[in-house]
Amino acid sequence: FFLFAWSIPLVIAEFALGKRSRTGTIGTFRIFAGKNFAWMGLWTAWISTAIGFYYAVVAGWCLKYFQLGISNGLTGENVDTQQVWNEFLLSPGTVILFQFLVIAITLLAIWKGAKAIEKVNVVLMVSLFVLLFMSLGLSLYMDMEDGSLDGFLFMFTVKWSSLSDPAIWINGLSQSAWSCSAGMGMAITYSVYMRKDEDTTLNAFTMGLANNSISIIAGLTVLSAIFAVSENPLDTVTNGSSAITFLALPEVFAQAPGGSIGAWVMMTGFFLALSFAALTSMISTVELCVRNFVDHGYEREKSVLLTSIAIFIFGLPSALLWVTTSKEYSPDGTALPLFLEVQDHIWGYGLMFSGLFIAFTIWKYGYSKWQAQVEAGEAAPGLKGYLGVGVSAFRDDFINTGDNDIWIGRWWDVLLYLAFPFLFSVLIISYFGDMIASGGAEVWDPSNPKGVTIILLFWGIVAGGFIIFNRALVQRPLFRNVPEGAEVDISMLPGGSDDLVMTVGDTPENWSNELDPKLKPKLIIGTLLLSIVLAMMAQFGNSWLSESEGDFSVNVGLSDVEISDDDETATISLDEFPGWDDYDSAGGTGSVILWIAVAFASLSILLTILHHFTSIEVPKLNDNYIDIACLVSGFVMMISVIVWYTLLPDDTEFSDIGSTAIIAMIAGLFSMLAAGIGRFIDYSSVETVES
Template sequence: MHMQEQFSNRWGIVLASLGMAIGAGNLWRFPRLAGQYGGSFLILWIVFLLIWSIPLLMAEFSIGKKYKLGVIGSYGKIGGKGMTWGGFFITLCTLGIAFYYAIVTGWALQYLGLSTKNLWAFIGGGNTLADELAADPTYLDQYWNSIANNNPWTIVLYIIAVIVGIFVLTKGIQNGLEKANKILIPTLFILLLVITVMALNMENGYKGLEYMFLIDIRHFSNPTIWIEALSQSAWSTGAGWGLIMTISSYSRKSEDVVLNTFIGGFGNNTASLMAGMAILPAVFALAASESEAISYLQSGNQALTFTIIPKLFATVSGGAVLSFIFFFAFFLAAFSSLLPMLELFISNLRDMGITRTSAAIRAAAFCIVFGFPSAYSLNFFNNQDWVWGIGLIVSGLLIIVAVLRYGVSRFKRDYIDSDSDFNVPSKYFAIALIFNVFFGAILIYWWMSQGYSQNPWFNDSGSWNVFDVYSNASIVTQWAMVIIAGILLNKYLYNTFVKNKS
């Protein structure tokens, strides 16, 4: 067995779990969704944490801890010979996200550079971002458009982020991932706390807090908010990614499955709420009017973090400091989540008998090559986010199916309760998993039936609309390619990653 390494103590795996969960989705995606739907979104998001994410994370954590293998091997062990392809899908889904997520890390570095330049100008009396905006109100929009499409520096920076991440991981678990998270995660929480306090102390900042927790029941009839809440919970906590399965494969025998899962899940949601409590109050405090603030938030613009926030921070005294703190936190969050994605790839390669260094180099090469299209084109990035973000629900369903095949009560007794001092009711675990099978399938159908592309299946000429960014045809085609490949390779996958592994 190659996975002899372990985290040195409970805090090592807790920080790794938080590093995996707390990422750009907390500072980039969550505030946008909370801004669109307010308290209605928060309710569903918390419900899905308890119903979807926590049970899935408990299952993943216990499976990884039990088998000490990569995702394909661990899933093959619990799912059986005929289901090994499911681990292949989970792995490819997460790698699909990792390839474009590396670009988000590059964007974070771009904006950290911009905010650093602005802070330096503010201190030295030079030309600040506020001066640039005064001369050209579209400056930030142009800046975002320039870095989001075929920008050489974005390409260079995401490659650097991948290389640095791989360098950390070549040091191993204790000397690499664990030591990095001991610096990244506490620093991230401190920065989030600082920016939250500063935002809430701004004039009218409290209005953003009121808006964030305001419940509008009309939103509940919109299928988008349901799928967004579920995908955000799955995305942000890491449920269904296979990442916690990878991390727990390095856990000590005495690690408490349930306690670690709850710490990770609620720690992640706490970070998301802090990010929302920083950004939404800042929007209300710095917008010209309350209606303008609401308009900003309800636009649902994915560039909210990159265009609105720097603009707002540039308008107040000390905003240069606030902007620097925010984008430093954003980079730390993005980088801390990129590490376990790369480790997932490395752990699967190591199951093939490849050394850690060699596996790390190959993981870097794959991430750089397959991340390039998303760095080159924002449309390609959006398509991959669309396809594999929803694909996490399929990944979660595959994990649930494996547990159900084993037997829910038997699984909880053998995999979870035997290693947990803190237990949850068996009925809660069973009902949640069974409910999720039906609910996940219904949500995917509901989502696709809405037709978020003008031509969800076929284009105007009657051809399969696979190249449309948001088409159902694109989603189904890419999922089908991975599933078919996994099924065709199932025997090889089982023999390579599962058979004779202990």
């Protein structure tokens, strides 16, 4: 149901937006919604890339399990799948190696652009279908050995009483929203490369139905195999996706028919298919980010390399930090990557706002067209006129263009204007409502990494930063990638009157990097100041580690420990706390490294002021040295957290990394962003090579 009510309508909109704008997400919002809304495209690109930070780690898990499958590392009498999983996740070097391999494969796949991506995706998708059908056949054979198809029947038997449970519908909506990547900007990105007569509506339906078909095949494969061999299949399938994939399935596949050969084929085929699926998602994620760089005049190869390095570096915390076997989170001792889950907690629902921004752009276009026609005397004023002209404007002008075999009717308008805002509200309210209802008072504590406040804080900082950066963003030329014979009119759009929106190969006229020579250094200084403020919050915050039970809580900082019981709070220095020498040593080392990072950030500000705002001449000083100081500052801030975490005692009883440790990582991100601003707003180096 939600495939047709949410996912496909949004994908149709994305294809139409990208095919007309011929740019990535930033350019699309700039062209369709106007200069003031380019930041919405930046948000969309960021959410996809931020998800890519930790998704590369997850894709590495799939690749590792394919390697274990092909080397018979998951079969045999003495194989304990929980032990294999724990040893892998608790071996940072191995996790990072496979994370790196995923990113390296992705980089090679997209290095040369659209044609290379298309070839790689065709190979991967065809192989995925073949492998999944092979695995499905073996699973069904296993399920039929006892004379029944328990897994098949469980999957397709409808429990009608469950349809009255709102949670069922909300979960279905959530699954549909994420599985098709609707609103994520990927369809916008790929539609840049479409021919003029490409059928976007057929592609949208095909994409949605193919995605759901693969999901059904994969689900049937898993359930049939589990029901064939598991004594308690219901307990197994309700343990969460990671537990099913990496703990339960290896045990199930080890009992495949055909002995060791059958187990090898089943294990290898399934995890190879899973790796292919993960790689196709990574390719889309990286290409979405790269497309935005290329649109703004950067060479493709440099953009691919920069994006890949950034995804690797910012994915390291998800690979290294807060992997715990604490019984508080995992009663059976299974290793859980909690930092990764916190990142998903923060950025996963940001995808909903990407979809909202796409809908807003469509609503804005319809309203603007209706207003223009009212002023010209071509449309009636009032609600009746708006319903007659404005609501269908986007569909009439950009979807039903005559190039599609499927004509989209008013049902699409109803879904985008009525159903979408309702479903969006249901998702957001249910998400935060459940969190507030089950989290108690701690849900509002900013030191709670799984609370509401930390999500709103991160969303607010990122959105606020992008809104401020918007002014600089739209002062850079935007190059539309228009294939030969696919020229289209954008004069009716805000971007049509933007002198800096042009076609690839054109050279900007009456434009120079002197539009606002002080803008770049001001942005760099502002970003660095924010980084320093966050670093100071982390330096003096008492929530690097936290543990709570009822009214009793313990929060550990780099130098102090804060103990609260009911209304009483005591703060004690770590060096005075008996038996806490290791915590004191770890905190002291982390504190020194963080101070070094703050010193580099301060040096970056000083160099920026000297170079751009004074007449003092410093020999050989240029922007390259400022960018290097920013990068060093950001890198050292992130290193401070990693070193601190590594020096903690192995038998630590603390299971929660507090928000101040995460804030230190975010501080490092902003210092690196300052270096990115130094590179990004380099107006004198606009490339006009073919995309």
